[in-house]
Amino acid sequence: METSYQQQPMSNPNYRLDLPVPVSGEDLPIPVTDNAPQEKFAKDKKYIEWHNIASQRHIRDLAFDLVNGDLWLATGGGVLHWFPGADRFTRYASEHGLPGNSIFNIAVDGSGQVWVSGERWGLYYLKNDIWRPYTILGEVKVSYLTTDSTGKLWVGTGSGIYAINNPERKPVLELPPAGFPPRAIAINDDNDIWLCNATGVHHYQNSAWMPISKGVQRDILTLALQGNNLWLGTFRGLVRIDLLTNTPHKIDASAGEVTALAPCTQGVWVACGGQVGLATESSWKSLKNKRFNTPITSLVAVSDDKVWIGTHDGLWQGGKESISRQLTDTPPDVIGSPERFFSNLVQALSVQQLADRSILWIGTARGLFRYDLFTENWRRNGHFGTQDIRAILNIPEQDTLWVASWSKGLNGLKPQNQLEAASNISEPILVLTAGNSNYWAVGLDGLYKYHDYTWIRVITNQKLPVKGWLQNFSQVVSDHAWLATSAGLLLYKPDTRDNPVRKGN
Incomplete structure (x- = not known):
């Protein structure tokens, strides 16, 4: 392994990075401390020219x-390897062999082998800092990964349940499918296996899956085994099943959707209704009454006093005294300035051709970003903050970039960073598009045309020949345009200003 040492711009002096790819001062999105050693890992040969800017x-x-x-x-x-005691991390993305950046499940077996599955097909494991496919299962769609007390990996799929103890060998155990892909799997010391899926809870007995129906609904999202209790997370709260008596008990204090469970000695850590708490057979206690405004996706119990909390807005650690954010305030997406945080949920793109350079505008769920394709500099546009950007339209002859936000409507941005609001169009904007020689916008109240520097409504929803609303627009020639509505397809002739005509049945 070749090791290189490079000076990098300071992001936060308390954090250090072990990086599987080299970074430069303008690379995104990794915070680096001055003089931090970087391990220069080999890339997967398939992605040797790739550079990743995806948020983690x-x-x-x-x-x-x-x-x-x-x-x-x-x-x-991608995947983030976080070393809590050393305050450093290593990040992996598709250039290191992952099956795309969108990773859904991760597990570490008893030998320390790391396994992942993503949005695409296949099960992957990490070897020599390259992610490699577990080819024995082929391109199977994995819905859940977990381990048992012996360290075996359990893989849940729609075509079967597999136990694996070596990435180079066949599964040591294969069970038939339980009808639908599992949402969660729990295994006790005696290979007593439980799972939940779209049809409810199932228990593997006598070489077959037996549905558990007594007092249990089909809205089970997740489950966990702890002692003689089976804990069920549902859309409406937490349920405990006493396995000795097969009796269900609802935990009354846990109202809301349960999205994650993590068993510990006393009971189970629960993410419920935006809160994290500890549930026992006799009590429920939330952590400091903190309510998260972002989905809680996963929990890992450190002890009866501490728990790791994974959310759509980063990593947290909870304890009896406090809940604190881990990594940095924007982990780990920033070099230098917080303005460089880049959302992975890209919803709109537009290239603006200027006299001396080209600008790529990127609309994301967390704001508008600007990327200079010549200097390779990134910048967040402060006018749009963390708005949910849905569409971008560039009008070259007027040096205006129109940006549609789900919450703030339509705004025009000039080169001097001046903002011009289209106050006559109510938000949200559904579509911005160029058609033939015209520019069009679709709002909830009708179709708008850009004329003489003004957006003018040319069709209201009341004038549509169907009871519905506009959802899309396309114009190829000057005298014909197609309107997609919630109740069918319409033909519109812009020059005649006639009402749209319904096409098809």
Whole structure:
């Protein structure tokens, strides 16, 4: 392994980075401390020219390495290996062999082997800092990963349940499917297996899956085994099933949707209704009455007093005294300035051709970003803050960029960073498009045309020949345009200003 040492711009002096790819001063999105050693890992040959700018703030799953005490995060931008005691991390993305950046499940088996599955098909494992496919299962769609007390990996799919203890060998156990892909799996010391899916809770007995119906609904999102209790997270709260008596008990204090469970000695950590708390057979206690405004996706129990919390807005650690954000305030997406935070949820793109350079405008769920394709500099546009940007339209002859926000409507941006609001169009804007020689916008109240520097409504929803609203627009020739509505397809002739005509049935 070749190791290089480079000076990098300071992001936060308390954090250090072990990076599988080299970074420069303008690279996104990794915070680096001055003089921090970087391990220069080999890239997968398939992605040798790739450079990744995907955010790893959006956590889908967590896994804890019991041997080394490290935490592994599955995110919308790849995999993050977090070393809590050393305050450093290593990030992996598609250039390191991952099956795309969108990773949903992650687990660490008893030997320390890390496994992941993503939005695409296949199960992958990490070897020599390259992610490699577990080819024995082929291109199977994995819905859940977990481990048992012996360290075996359990893989849940729609075509079967598999137990694996070596990435180079066949599964040591294969069970038939339980009808639908599992949402969660729990295994006790005797290979007593429980799972939940779209049809409810199932228990593997006598070489078959037996549905558990007594007092249990089909709205089970997740489950966990702890002692003689089976804990069920549902859309409406937490349920405990006493396995000795097969009796269900609803935990009354846990009202809301349960999205994650993590068993500990006393009971189970629960993410419910935006809060995290500890549930026992006799009580429920939330952490400091803190309510998260972002989805809680995963929990890992450190002890009866501490828990790791994975959310769509980063990693947290909860304890009896406090809940604190881990990594940095924007982990780990920033070099230098917080303005460089880049959302992984890209919803709109537009290239603006200027006299001396080209600008790529990027609309995301967390604001508008500007990328200079010549200097390769990034910048967030402060006018739009963290707005949910849905569409971008560039009008070259007027040096105006029109940006549609879900909450703030339509705004025109001039080169001097001047903002011009289209106050006559109510938000949200559904479509911005150029058609033939005209520019069009679709709002909830009708179709707008850009004329003489003004947006004019040319069709209201009341004039549509169907009872519905506009959803899309396309114009190829000057005298014909197509309107997609919630109740069918319409033909519109802009020059005649006739009412649209319904096409088809």
